[in-house]
Amino acid sequence: MADQLPKLSGDQAKKLQAEHQRTLSDLQGLREYLATGIGRVAEGSADSVDVAADIYEREKTLSIIQTLEEKLAAIERALQATEKGVYGICEVCGQPIGPGRLEAMPHTRTCIKCQARLERLTPSRFSASSSLGDEDS
């Protein structure tokens, strides 16, 4: 193994896997919550205030689920990157991502500079770290 990526270790992969597991179980919990919430409304006993609150709650939960799904996809990509030996390399500029950033966001695929630039370009789409799109080359 070349030592150009000293940061990439078994620990890093383990951390990603743990993060993957945690995100999966969060997702599962939210989906179950969503399913029971929908069931409650569908039973038809709730009055309109409850229904409105449920709908609001459901939309909120859905958006969290979406965020988590994006995160999960990003983690899976990061795991693939660890297998290819390119984990921790910015997908945009090819420079190593700072250890602090990887520590805080193990699933990130861009360095902080590129992330900032992407956020400036499309403020709404790139608010999460996982939104570099599907530019599989």
Ligand SMILES: [Zn+2]
């Ligand atoms: Zn970069």
